[in-house]
Amino acid sequence: MKNLNSIAVLLALIVSLGALQGCSSMGSSDSREKVVMQVSDNDPAKWNLALNNAKNVQQMIGADKVEVEIVVYGPGINMLKLDSAVAGRIDEAKNANVKIVACENTMKGMKLTKDDMLANTSYVTAGVVELMKKQKEGYAYIRP
Amino acid sequence: MKNLNSIAVLLALIVSLGALQGCSSMGSSDSREKVVMQVSDNDPAKWNLALNNAKNVQQMIGADKVEVEIVVYGPGINMLKLDSAVAGRIDEAKNANVKIVACENTMKGMKLTKDDMLANTSYVTAGVVELMKKQKEGYAYIRP
Amino acid sequence: MKNLNSIAVLLALIVSLGALQGCSSMGSSDSREKVVMQVSDNDPAKWNLALNNAKNVQQMIGADKVEVEIVVYGPGINMLKLDSAVAGRIDEAKNANVKIVACENTMKGMKLTKDDMLANTSYVTAGVVELMKKQKEGYAYIRP
Secondary structure, eight states, rough: HHHHHHHHHHHHHHHHHHHHHHHHHHSSSSSSSEEEEEEOOSHHHHHHHHHHHHHHHHHHHGGGEEEEEEEEEEGGGGGGGGOOOOOOHHHHHHHTEEEEEHHHHHHHHOOOOOOGGTTTTTSOOOHHHHHHHHHTTTTTOOOO | OOOHHHHHHHHHHHHHHHHHHHHHHHOOOSSSSEEEEEOSSOOOOOOOHHHHHHHHHHHHHHHHGEEEEEEEEGGGGGBBBOTTTHHHHHHHHHTOOOEEEHHHHHHHHTOOOGGBBTTTOOEOHHHHHHHHHHTTTOEEOOOO | HHHHHHHHHHHHHHHHHHHHHHHHHHHHHSSSSSEEEEEEOOOOHHHHHHHHHHHHHHHHHHHGGGEEEEEEEEGGGGGGBBTTTTTHHHHHHTTOOOOOEEEEHHHHTTTTGGGOOOOOOOEOOHHHHHHHHHHTTTTTEEEO
């Protein structure tokens, strides 16, 4: 009976600690800040604003302390085409570890292939689903 | 004494399991994905984009696995008037279980009554408060 | 052995209760609702919409039951200049305890000093970082 009791107590402790860990990991699984930005306007001023914002966030928080992702979809997709007005800045952003993601559903709708897009663009099937996913993972959402 | 101990151990287990359950239910009370979209621009291109996004999300995730709500307020309210440029698509979206919600405060300000609005529109007193509430309930927020 | 067991049981209970408390405090640390609004467009219609939204939220929830903050950055910064088209409404909002925050990075880029801005404006170094911080603190995000 004493042994049974001891086992039960141990079990209680293990379950309790599991609960504690489960809670804390829900808050933030790692210590880096996270932000996802949306570009869905066909407007180079908005593209520049998003890129400014990304740069700003990295400068303020420290580029190694924050994950920055820009999701580009809908009429915004022109931002990532080879002839983009901000092609140079996109390269800079990528070199600074800003993840830039194009929506393949949008590309399909506009008959664009990866050959039409800037090098090193990342791809997701649906930009909006990516924005949902990132918010669920604890990313702040910014819509410039 | 042994009985007392056993009761205490049981209590500890119950409390621990309660804690675990409390934690997991905070993450997401049910397994469906959730997204709320905002339409506040008087711009049919934005209306179409929001409706495209809703459709896309349902196609990608599965219409029965995601709750999609579009909150329409401010200058966006024309999207839901009888003469809306996207009246047909609004019907389609409703049939596909996309919830479409109009802001009554906006309607009051623009002297609109429910008779001026598309059939089957849902209503909330304040669109912005609805957007706050949904975010608090764990909905992702998308502003097309 | 009996004493040891009792201590272990007590420990289990304490840890369990700690876990429970940790969980609940993560939900919402205080009972007030919170919303942060973004103004980044150089468009008086958007400025008025944001101010309408702030007023609406206070009227619906109760001004003492909700924290409302408007973060102004990028091309939106003109909203807070001395010659702003909505200067009178900004004063009203501040008197109603809406916090209005200007981005100093934007001001620097546009060669604006605090002397160019409306009285009682609050300041943050980077508007986007403020928006991230507030979302992390549980504020809903509204982008009018």
